[in-house]
Amino acid sequence: MELRLNNTFLEVDDHEAALGFYRDTLGMEVRQDVAMEGARWLTVGPKDQPEIGIVLQSAGVGRSPEDAQVIRELLAKGSLGGLVLQTDDVDALFERVAASGAEVLQEPMDQFYGVRDCSFRDPAGNQVRINQKPKN
DSSP states (O other), X not given: OOOOOOEEEXXXXXXXXXXXXXXXXXXXXXXXXXXXXXXXXXXXXXXXXXXXXXXXXXXXXXXXXXXXXXXXXHHHHTOSOEEEEEOSOHHHHHHHHHHTTOEEEEEEEEOTTSOEXXXXXXXXXXXXXXXXXXXX
């Protein structure tokens, strides 16, 4: 039996800002853009991985008002989920993302465990870490 990742979910509070970051800055494809009463979700993904969907869902929707408020508060603090992406040139991608105005958490650096990586927050506060495999 084979198990593969299909979708992962991130809470966002501004879909247009998220779209600008994931599509325009990171270069991902928009797979779905679905609006429903009081909610919206965008599914984006890397062009070379059509089977992977990152669902950017409205923060707190479908939860009790109290839980939705807690989700929005955690999101504002950057305390919810995140992504780890991989590229073949982390320094070039860092420059592009930093130029977009995204909050830089870590500039590119070589890690002791073998990758070179950097980190940002998306417009909603989710952490996005970008790494590069070591060159052998």
